[in-house]
Amino acid sequence: MADWIFVIAISAGVLVGTMVLRRLLSRHVVYKGHILLTGKTVIVTGANCGIGKATTLDFARRNARIIMACRDLAKAEKAVKDIRKVTQDGQLIVKHLDLASLQSVRTFCEEINREEKQLDILINNAGVFQCPFSKTVDGFEMQMGVNHFGHFLLTNLLLDLLQKSTSSRIVVVSSALHKRGNINFDDINSDKEYSRSKAYADSKLANIFFAQELSQRLKSSSVNVYCVHPGMVWTNLGRHVISPVVRWLVSPLASLLIKSSHEGAQTIIYCSIDPELNNETGLYYGNCKTESWTPTAQNVIAAKKLWDLSESLTGLNKKTL
Ligand SMILES: NC(=O)c1ccc[n+]([C@@H]2O[C@H](COP(=O)([O-])OP(=O)(O)OC[C@H]3O[C@@H](n4cnc5c(N)ncnc54)[C@H](OP(=O)(O)O)[C@@H]3O)[C@@H](O)[C@H]2O)c1
Numbered sequence: 504m505a506d507w508i509f510v511i512a513i514s515a516g517v518l519v520g521t522m523v524l525r526r527l528l529s530r531h532v533v534y535k536g537h538i539l540l541t542g543k544t545v546i547v548t549g550a551n552c553g554i555g556k557a558t559t560l561d562f563a564r565r566n567a568r569i570i571m572a573c574r575d576l577a578k579a580e581k582a583v584k585d586i587r588k589v590t591q592d593g594q595l596i597v598k599h600l601d602l603a604s605l606q607s608v609r610t611f612c613e614e615i616n617r618e619e620k621q622l623d624i625l626i627n628n629a630g631v632f633q634c635p636f637s638k639t640v641d642g643f644e645m646q647m648g649v650n651h652f653g654h655f656l657l658t659n660l661l662l663d664l665l666q667k668s669t670s671s672r673i674v675v676v677s678s679a680l681h682k683r684g685n686i687n688f689d690d691i692n693s694d695k696e697y698s699r700s701k702a703y704a705d706s707k708l709a710n711i712f713f714a715q716e717l718s719q720r721l722k723s724s725s726v727n728v729y730c731v732h733p734g735m736v737w738t739n740l741g742r743h744v745i746s747p748v749v750r751w752l753v754s755p756l757a758s759l760l761i762k763s764s765h766e767g768a769q770t771i772i773y774c775s776i777d778p779e780l781n782n783e784t785g786l787y788y789g790n791c792k793t794e795s796w797t798p799t800a801q802n803v804i805a806a807k808k809l810w811d812l813s814e815s816l817t818g819l820n821k822k823t824l
């Protein structure tokens with residue numbers, strides 16, 4: 504009898520403990536706005552899984568026309584099926600985009616610019632985390648290449664279309680880990696030295712510099728730029744550092760303690776659609792509110808330098824903004 508009471512007490516203690524821990528460790532804010540996106544066109548990069556898929560599902564429910572820009576069309580079609588099990592609303596269009604190839608980015612943008620009459624929201628979400636050293640088609644280190652350079656060219660090639668809308672938004676998905684970044688302009692592709700974690704942090708700092716510089720350049724336009732850190736989210740982003748077995752083992756605890764993809768998508772959704780943010784640009788957001796830039800992020804000189812370097816390395820030969 505006493506044993507049973509002991510077991511029940513321990514179980515209750517553990518349950519309450521984890522719930523408290525969950526509350527303490529992260530604030531799982533959910534965006535409450537009921538804005539519909541009927542008639543709006545959105546592009547989400549990396550829409551087939553994780554935060555990108557959760558964002559796409561939310562936008563489908565809001566009746567948007569969503570272009571899912573993915574490198575693996577089979578995975579993207581599978582994601583469409585999954586989303587269609589939940590909602591029939593909105594329009595889902597799958598298009599091939601490999602951010603590790605500038606040619607693929609150009610082909611994608613040519614098609615979009617030819618076929619779409621408008622683009623209201625661009626979400627630069629796709630990302631690669633701590634992969635072994637490898638290069639993109641164009642010789643960029645993979646994390647910097649996909650997370651930054653690919654999105655740099657993509658965004659720039661879609662700017663004219665974005666500017667056609669009376670108001671449009673670009674959401675850049677960065678990470679709190681950017682604060683560990685310190686971009687080495689003399690070794691941007693990690694040819695001399697490669698650290699998986701440093702290259703990731705540098706690429707996410709590059710996202711921040713890009714968002715800031717872009718917002719400056721678009722100051723007098725109708726395009727606003729929002730930079731988001733989603734928080735710790737239980738996705739398959741860690742695929743290069745956690746084996747599938749370990750992932751499976753820690754999954755129950757992880758999903759208790761850190762955000763789900765749905766929760767991780769909330770600040771992106773908020774920045775994409777909330778009318779309160781109509782006049783905001785060039786700011787940093789987490790948990791559906793503005794946060795101050797970290798000291799690392801406040802380096803205007805590095806931001807400018809990265810822009811110029813990116814312009815020349817991606818061969819962006821466009822009129823200056
Ligand atoms: N999860 C977190 O805790 C966390 C924290 C801070 C920031 N973030 C950021 O959130 C974003 C989304 O990550 P996630 O957690 O949702 O990870 P995820 O589930 O691994 O999703 C990453 C997405 O990016 C795509 N992608 C990777 N390389 C690509 C390429 N070369 N071309 C096109 N798409 C490519 C992936 O496609 P495949 O499925 O084909 O690989 C996938 O759709 C990333 O930018 C990440 O840095 C995440």
Ligand SMILES: *[C@@H]1O[C@H](CO)[C@@H](O)[C@H](O)[C@H]1NC(C)=O
Pocket residue numbers: 778779780781782
């Ligand atoms: C944005 O600015 C316009 C023009 O100054 C103003 O009319 C509008 O109320 C502002 N919107 C918000 C949400 O602050």
